[in-house]
Amino acid sequence: MRTKPVPRNAFYAQSGGVTAVINASACGVIETCRKHRRHIGKVYAGRHGILGALTEDLIDTSLESAADIRALRHTPSGAFGSARYKLKKYEDNPAQYERLIEVFKAHDIGYFFYNGGGDSADTCLKVSQLAETLGYPLTAIHVPKTVDNDLPITDCCPGFGSVAKYVAVSIREAGFDVASMARTSTKVFVMEVMGRHAGWIAAAGGLAARKAGDAPHIILFPEMIFHEERFLARVKECVEKYGYCAIVVSEGVRNAEGKFLADAGTRDAFGHAQLGGVGPVVAQLVKDKLGYKYHWAVADYLQRAARHIASKVDVEQAYAVGKAAVEFAVKGHHAVMPAIVRTSNRPYRWKIGMAPLDKVANVEKMLPKDFITRDGYGITEKARRYLAPLIRGEDPPPYKDGLPRYVRLKNVAVPKKLPTEFKV
Amino acid sequence: MRTKPVPRNAFYAQSGGVTAVINASACGVIETCRKHRRHIGKVYAGRHGILGALTEDLIDTSLESAADIRALRHTPSGAFGSARYKLKKYEDNPAQYERLIEVFKAHDIGYFFYNGGGDSADTCLKVSQLAETLGYPLTAIHVPKTVDNDLPITDCCPGFGSVAKYVAVSIREAGFDVASMARTSTKVFVMEVMGRHAGWIAAAGGLAARKAGDAPHIILFPEMIFHEERFLARVKECVEKYGYCAIVVSEGVRNAEGKFLADAGTRDAFGHAQLGGVGPVVAQLVKDKLGYKYHWAVADYLQRAARHIASKVDVEQAYAVGKAAVEFAVKGHHAVMPAIVRTSNRPYRWKIGMAPLDKVANVEKMLPKDFITRDGYGITEKARRYLAPLIRGEDPPPYKDGLPRYVRLKNVAVPKKLPTEFKV
Numbered sequence: 001m002r003t004k005p006v007p008r009n010a011f012y013a014q015s016g017g018v019t020a021v022i023n024a025s026a027c028g029v030i031e032t033c034r035k036h037r038r039h040i041g042k043v044y045a046g047r048h049g050i051l052g053a054l055t056e057d058l059i060d061t062s063l064e065s066a067a068d069i070r071a072l073r074h075t076p077s078g079a080f081g082s083a084r085y086k087l088k089k090y091e092d093n094p095a096q097y098e099r100l101i102e103v104f105k106a107h108d109i110g111y112f113f114y115n116g117g118g119d120s121a122d123t124c125l126k127v128s129q130l131a132e133t134l135g136y137p138l139t140a141i142h143v144p145k146t147v148d149n150d151l152p153i154t155d156c157c158p159g160f161g162s163v164a165k166y167v168a169v170s171i172r173e174a175g176f177d178v179a180s181m182a183r184t185s186t187k188v189f190v191m192e193v194m195g196r197h198a199g200w201i202a203a204a205g206g207l208a209a210r211k212a213g214d215a216p217h218i219i220l221f222p223e224m225i226f227h228e229e230r231f232l233a234r235v236k237e238c239v240e241k242y243g244y245c246a247i248v249v250s251e252g253v254r255n256a257e258g259k260f261l262a263d264a265g266t267r268d269a270f271g272h273a274q275l276g277g278v279g280p281v282v283a284q285l286v287k288d289k290l291g292y293k294y295h296w297a298v299a300d301y302l303q304r305a306a307r308h309i310a311s312k313v314d315v316e317q318a319y320a321v322g323k324a325a326v327e328f329a330v331k332g333h334h335a336v337m338p339a340i341v342r343t344s345n346r347p348y349r350w351k352i353g354m355a356p357l358d359k360v361a362n363v364e365k366m367l368p369k370d371f372i373t374r375d376g377y378g379i380t381e382k383a384r385r386y387l388a389p390l391i392r393g394e395d396p397p398p399y400k401d402g403l404p405r406y407v408r409l410k411n412v413a414v415p416k417k418l419p420t421e422f423k424v
Numbered sequence: 425m426r427t428k429p430v431p432r433n434a435f436y437a438q439s440g441g442v443t444a445v446i447n448a449s450a451c452g453v454i455e456t457c458r459k460h461r462r463h464i465g466k467v468y469a470g471r472h473g474i475l476g477a478l479t480e481d482l483i484d485t486s487l488e489s490a491a492d493i494r495a496l497r498h499t500p501s502g503a504f505g506s507a508r509y510k511l512k513k514y515e516d517n518p519a520q521y522e523r524l525i526e527v528f529k530a531h532d533i534g535y536f537f538y539n540g541g542g543d544s545a546d547t548c549l550k551v552s553q554l555a556e557t558l559g560y561p562l563t564a565i566h567v568p569k570t571v572d573n574d575l576p577i578t579d580c581c582p583g584f585g586s587v588a589k590y591v592a593v594s595i596r597e598a599g600f601d602v603a604s605m606a607r608t609s610t611k612v613f614v615m616e617v618m619g620r621h622a623g624w625i626a627a628a629g630g631l632a633a634r635k636a637g638d639a640p641h642i643i644l645f646p647e648m649i650f651h652e653e654r655f656l657a658r659v660k661e662c663v664e665k666y667g668y669c670a671i672v673v674s675e676g677v678r679n680a681e682g683k684f685l686a687d688a689g690t691r692d693a694f695g696h697a698q699l700g701g702v703g704p705v706v707a708q709l710v711k712d713k714l715g716y717k718y719h720w721a722v723a724d725y726l727q728r729a730a731r732h733i734a735s736k737v738d739v740e741q742a743y744a745v746g747k748a749a750v751e752f753a754v755k756g757h758h759a760v761m762p763a764i765v766r767t768s769n770r771p772y773r774w775k776i777g778m779a780p781l782d783k784v785a786n787v788e789k790m791l792p793k794d795f796i797t798r799d800g801y802g803i804t805e806k807a808r809r810y811l812a813p814l815i816r817g818e819d820p821p822p823y824k825d826g827l828p829r830y831v832r833l834k835n836v837a838v839p840k841k842l843p844t845e846f847k848v
Contacts, residue, residue, distance in 0.1 A: 301721060
């Protein structure tokens with residue numbers, strides 16, 4: 001006779017910068033937990049990520065309706081609040097880790113689902129190891145998320161595909177606009193995109209160009225040193241050849257001295273450095289040196305929040321990693337991360353694999369050198385083969401009165417059980 | 425016995441800043457012309473707007489397939505090229521006007537459809553008057569277009585509704601994003617939108633907020649003098665009350681001295697004024713005075729090119745004014761503009777009316793004072809009643825491989841007939 005497992009509660013938290021689809025992962029986690037009541041009791045979410053665990057500020061997701069949890073699938077941002085908060089090394093602040101275990105113990109938490117990027121994979125691993133050391137039974141699973149697309153092992157990261165789609169759609173649309181104005185007005189358009197360390201997002205802009213002359217004509221990658229003269233020559237060439245020039249620039253572009261271009265330019269009225277924005281710096285440079293009329297855009301959060309134009313593939317993968325995390329957990333795996341495995345390019349096919357956390361934590365996947373064309377301003381066919389499937393399909397949210405109907409959960413707090421406060 | 429009319433050709437041109445739906449008007453004009461072959465021969469489009477007429481650079485739209493003309497309905501930008509080029513007064517440059525008539529005569533153009541804003545309404549009127557003076561039979565009809573929504577008589581302007589929708593959707597999405605990050609990271613988000621003279625577009629951002637605490641919390645209108653202290657106090661209040669503050673700022677906001685805020689702030693590395701962008705200036709002010717971490721976005725052309733999130737009402741109206749222009753023309757009207765007439769608010773209903781061009785030209789419709797709340801930072805219920813229907817409905821373009829499938833026409837030139845060149 002098999003013994004009936006005693007269900008234990010789950011803790012779920014969102015970490016770091018949010019995305020258009022991190023809530024789709026939350027949806028996957030919570031819906032799947034609700035299907036495994038033999039193993040999992042309630043799902044408690046951390047209010048503002050790991051801070052919610054440290055301060056015992058837990059949200060009882062069992063009070064949310066099935067419809068509202070379903071609506072997370074089409075709602076951007078972090079429904080429970082996220083946090084930019086990196087736990088210190090255990091040696092430097094053991095109290096933090098011990099507090100986590102104390103809170104988990106108080107609320108009978110047996111499952112820890114941590115939804116974030118590289119840093120949170122590391123945290124997740126440490127928590128898992130500590131629980132083991134302390135003899136506290138805890139299944140810790142990392143759920144991948146990052147627009148930066150820089151996690152190893154997984155073929156791509158949920159969140160990236162939707163930013164990629166936003167950037168490709170936007171530069172195509174702006175390119176059409178500028179093309180029609182260029183004769184008498186704007187000749188150069190610069191769009192700044194995210195990606196301080198790696199050019200994954202900038203590269204995605206290249207998907208908008210299918211043939212010579214299509215926007216974008218130039219991509220400035222953080223991987224390539226910015227050469228002013230070569231860049232200006234290329235801009236001039238494009239304007240003369242196509243009538244205009246559309247440029248995607250990564251916020252992380254640096255000059256030969258290793259300085260961010262965004263830092264090199266502006267001073268405010270008080271002489272303070274930097275209002276931010278490499279887009280305007282590049283645009284102004286073009287104006288000063290070539291005299292072309294310019295416009296620039298900085299999409300900033302719009303690009304990662306734009307659930308209205310999310311990639312269907314991305315939404316499905318975000319949901320799938322959430323679901324798989326729970327399935328791994330109930331099967332007894334721990335210290336792992338569901339990973340996207342690409343099994344075929346044409347047609348694009350993927351499945352969920354399993355990555356051990358110690359192989360994920362603290363490893364950054366950079367944009368391969370052979371994704372960038374020899375001249376440094378475009379993407380190769382290899383990059384295109386990798387990127388194209390990730391932006392495929394649309395999955396529009398429901399609309400009401402012309403606006404997307406995004407859900408706001410009730411987010412009711414679980415009554416505290418610990419007598420102690422914890423200062424973060 | 426009725427005499428059979430002799431069909432004459434039509435000239436169509438796009439003028440000024442393009443929009444997500446000006447091509448839907450082009451589609452309306454061309455498709456409707458094709459249905460009136462008894463009156464109208466070919467439709468010639470001006471390459472780069474009125475410049476195409478002056479330089480006899482005409483595009484033969486009869487060489488485009490029905491499917492490609494249909495695809496204009498979902499393609500942003502100006503398919504034939506637009507121009508920022510204002511004709512001088514007749515007295516100052518009679519040669520310009522005489523050249524137009526000369527080109528029209530050479531190509532047997534009996535219909536002049538001019539698609540633009542206030543300036544082009546004026547041009548259209550003048551061309552109509554001059555043709556009459558010179559005894560050249562020409563039916564001139566203006567087709568309204570402007571994201572600025574500042575034409576009189578018409579209830580709204582095609583192009584505006586889609587920008588309005590883009591702005592409302594974007595600030596809602598960014599608001600959700602910031603709300604989830606605010607505890608440990610960004611507390612203030614600033615989104616700059618178009619509208620140098622009037623706050624119509626900024627006002628549309630207000631549609632995203634349905635109840636207290638919803639983004640945007642503050643709208644900065646060009647109609648309101650920017651008071652730094654009051655503004656900062658409001659930002660602080662929002663952050664303390666809601667945890668964050670989302671701000672929509674019109675590019676046209678001015679300080680008490682009447683200076684654009686965008687001009688008041690930045691200097692580049694060489695001490696030149698202005699990299700542009702009131703968004704970063706406002707964000708930096710918040711940082712300097714209140715210390716809050718900020719992010720800012722400048723959507724620029726993205727907002728008016730974003731056909732992917734166009735308002736269905738806007739697309740339908742853009743098509744309808746193009747169609748009506750041709751119908752007016754074949755009925756013998758001239759020097760008029762099809763106008764949107766709102767016949768009911770709930771349910772929203774509209775029809776096409778007719779506005780005489782001399783009542784349209786050189787009149788700017790400003791944002792009514794009672795559209796702005798008493799505190800100057802929000803929109804009233806009256807504004808909401810006016811704006812809400814204009815963003816209603818979605819009309820997504822077809823997609824291929826994850827990207828909108830926008831059409832590029834062949835744009836074949838009509839052989840020139842005149843021996844003379846014209847310098848513009």
